[in-house]
Amino acid sequence: MEALEKRIRRKDLLGKMTTPERAALSVKEGMRVATGGTTHAGYPRAFFKALAERFKKGERVKFDLHTCSPLGREIDGELAGLDVIHRRLSHQAQPPMAKAINEGKILYADMGGCVHATQARYGFFGTMDLVIVEAIAVTPEGFIIPSTAMSDIPSFIKVAKQIIIEINLTLPEGLEGIHDVYIPENPPHRKTIPILRPTDRIGTPYIEVDPKKILHIIGSDLKGSLPTRPPVDKNSEMIAHHFIQFLEEEVRQERLPSHLFPLQVGLGGVAEAVVRGLANSKFEGLWIHSALLNDAVLDLIDSEKVLEASGAGLYFSEEGLARFFKNLDRYKKVLVIRPLDISCSPEVIQRLGVISLNGAIEVDIYGHINSTHIGGGRILTGVAGSIEFARNSSISTFLTPSVTKGTDVSCIVPMVTHVDHTEHEVSLIVTEQGYADLRGLDPRERARLIIDHCAHPEFRPLLHSYLDSAIKQTGGHEPQLLDDPFPFHRRLKETGKMKQ
């Protein structure tokens, strides 16, 4: 309790202190509950653990859960199985949560990180009955210093009735000052978001709240499972290699400056490989503007390749987090944590000219991207900020291996079964085979480029044959075979392979 008291710097709020178990009783039938975080950090663990315990004892209430980030498996996984979430907005990526959504047990609306926050502020989803936020401290004014991920918490707090603060005692108070909290007004009072470079500070280092809305303050010393740094396989290395070749060519052609435009960096092995590639490249003076910042970003900062970086959350491994805290003051000068809707702001992404890097489940020959669904209906993950990054970046890049499951499944297909990103916002496809620069091209040109440069050689004849048939039988600008648009998926279902 003493450690917690110390972090509540406004002393008349000490009376709000309670246990996670008591705080968890605040969730009532029909409530809209909002929170934030990332898959591994920044979310209120103690509160949701206590909430799950409450329900595991047999009690059942149904509530809506608003969070534009997947929460940790111990939360999203557990809650998904407890039949307590009525509706979930807007991002999820934990298999048990996806399973419950696919079974129709949880209603789910998938939307971009900026859209969710913006529409919440407009009141389109009503007031948020309860917002639970992980923090590192409460200021003397009663304001919240968030922890390692802000997500859309500041916007949810703007329309919150009541707020529960969970102070993560495992994180140092020294994090204070890394955040830049800015909440746009609603129209017609909304102003520009005056960010001109990734680390420009335009807001406050805390989230302003009306202390009267603070219902409880709880402490937590729970450590979650931090991510492990993803391994880089040969394919990822090749994808990164082709992408960096593309960037080098852009600079040579004077379409990009030698320090490039700011980069979005993703998660996973391919992103890791890209960063390693950048580390070994000639590029210098880079900027990063991203949704999440991972260990690889620290590498680039340490090697002075990257001058500054901003994101809505930290996604560090155990080692990365230790490194980060060890050199906190240095990193705080070049890293900023923003609300997700500012990181994903179309305005900011377009102004900075961000080069976006996203993954894909499948890409079709014309450049439409499926990044969420498989098998004609099952969702894997939400789109989150990939939407805003892809739609507003200077070069909207999608990176994917050409095949999965050995070579049984092609990630390049005639027609994607679900479109998350349309041909209108996809500039570049990169696989381990090569890259296809789609800018300014006709769909048939795109198709040939994607098939010849990105598809796996085993699938090229099949894809060409589909394209030729579609041109012959359907014709038109972007021909598809409406009688059999998904031959790859049909074969996969019938034989377990997309190949003939």
Next chain:
Amino acid sequence: MEALEKRIRRKDLLGKMTTPERAALSVKEGMRVATGGTTHAGYPRAFFKALAERFKKGERVKFDLHTCSPLGREIDGELAGLDVIHRRLSHQAQPPMAKAINEGKILYADMGGCVHATQARYGFFGTMDLVIVEAIAVTPEGFIIPSTAMSDIPSFIKVAKQIIIEINLTLPEGLEGIHDVYIPENPPHRKTIPILRPTDRIGTPYIEVDPKKILHIIGSDLKGSLPTRPPVDKNSEMIAHHFIQFLEEEVRQERLPSHLFPLQVGLGGVAEAVVRGLANSKFEGLWIHSALLNDAVLDLIDSEKVLEASGAGLYFSEEGLARFFKNLDRYKKVLVIRPLDISCSPEVIQRLGVISLNGAIEVDIYGHINSTHIGGGRILTGVAGSIEFARNSSISTFLTPSVTKGTDVSCIVPMVTHVDHTEHEVSLIVTEQGYADLRGLDPRERARLIIDHCAHPEFRPLLHSYLDSAIKQTGGHEPQLLDDPFPFHRRLKETGKMKQ
């Protein structure tokens, strides 16, 4: 010649005067040529007429044509048939141009109005060898005062090698001052676009050019065919009625202020009906932020329903244009013409909270929109600014009749055959049957709402049956029947009707 000389206020440019025929000789094999305008106005008629004449005499050169607006039928139609355009970016809507594109005779890349300008400025398409711009005058500095539509001309001029100015002598010089020309810098120097309300002026009333780049100046007294004001049928009236009901409900629920957020207004009968509906509504103090401004906007200004309006071009009928010029000074106080990429700027649209109104060819049960293609391959029109408006508006609305060709064709289908706007950016579907407010809903909820509220009663059983089969056979979050996703289109092809 005298009238033309008078409008060239920088006198050392008088030597650049020539005939359209001579100017038309400037187009050479392999050139990138750019222009602007709208379907009925603002494009350099005399130049392109002379160019077509040149080719009709037998000469052939192939060039790329960059314009983010469909040009008039006498230009796009004629050039399409002459086999001279190698590649066309980015918007087109004239049937002969669409035909040549569908036949594969012209390569075509469809992209948003803001994307085209932005990527052109980045140099992604190389320099523009020749930019032809319609103007009303040249200033004493040698700068261009554009005419009734700017399109993406300012951005094209930024990367132009040579410029031809066509002065439209049928338009009064009094138009001067209505334009607000603002060209963003490229990253990392790009600043905010500081528009806080539709008519904020942030640039210059002329397009700055290096006079050395001006190759020719020509005059034109050609009048094009102005649009007729679209008739409003019963269905359009009902669509408008439901949309206004929705707005009233939003105000009642305090999700929108009583003066609403700024509105995008489209073209055609439905848009006309919406404006008439607004004129008869209780809403007051409205703002319009749109790509094109039509007669209906003048009505709303005259009736003082609308306080101010901005667009990238005027789309007035003969009567509307006369009315506009008669009261030019008054209208100039409340109307601004902007570059298309500023009208369509994600930054500006999101900041203003624009309520976007777009049409659709077909809408699927989950809320994906096809606004460009029919029959599995044939393109009708480009997406243009609808992309940026839909993706960044506060309430992204799509308006369409539920059926066409009597009741043979349903505009609500199980799965759209081409996705231009995804479920992630569609808030509201309105047909003459009613409206479906999709915000925050699960795909299956959306499907039932769209079928029951928007589909034509004759198609509801078929759509429900598809949905039920997909849930049963495929399952998952957003189930589709991959073996037969387009049963409506199949029947249409086989029998001429989507019905069974």
